[in-house]
Amino acid sequence: MPEFPPLLSAGLQDRLVLLLNHVLSREPAACERLRPLAGQQLSVLLDGQPGWAPQLPPLHLLLTPAGLFERLDAAPTQAQLQIRIDARNPLQLALGALQGERRGVTVSGEVALAAAVNWLFENLRWDLGDELARIVGAAPAQMLEQAAMAARAAIAKLLAPR
Numbered sequence: 599m600p601e602f603p604p605l606l607s608a609g610l611q612d613r614l615v616l617l618l619n620h621v622l623s624r625e626p627a628a629c630e631r632l633r634p635l636a637g638q639q640l641s642v643l644l645d646g647q648p649g650w651a652p653q654l655p656p657l658h659l660l661l662t663p664a665g666l667f668e669r670l671d672a673a674p675t676q677a678q679l680q681i682r683i684d685a686r687n688p689l690q691l692a693l694g695a696l697q698g699e700r701r702g703v704t705v706s707g708e709v710a711l712a713a714a715v716n717w718l719f720e721n722l723r724w725d726l727g728d729e730l731a732r733i734v735g736a737a738p739a740q741m742l743e744q745a746a747m748a749a750r751a752a753i754a755k756l757l758a759p760r
């Protein structure tokens with residue numbers, strides 16, 4: 599099993615945290631829900647990663663007073679929450695996430711933090727169409743979004759059990 603180079607995985611995780619914080623900051627209710635939990639730590643672990651793919655290390659996060667996340671370089675000695683993601687089929691996992699599904703995701707640990715994270719899973723969505731509209735304008739963004747939805751549907755149909 600090849601491992602992700604540490605420098606590359608840290609950079610990838612930093613970008614993922616930036617994206618997560620961007621989505622959180624666009625939804626004030628999400629940040630408000632997380633603010634009282636500042637200082638708590640959580641770990642995101644991938645279970646069953648395919649042998650052909652580089653093995654991604656766990657992602658360790660700290661909740662900040664702003665209700666956002668900060669990546670930790672080292673594993674916390676006592677993470678209050680663990681999020682486990684079944685990564686046996688990464689493509690199906692990604693397609694499901696784009697559709698708002700959370701199959702294969704388990705959350706365990708401190709009750710208030712688990713409740714807040716579950717609320718995020720159920721209510722927080724990244725509106726990619728809105729983000730694209732800010733960059734390229736409304737009409738081209740709508741066309742790109744429709745093309746992406748058609749591609750996603752085609753891939754999902756190919757992956758569907760027969």
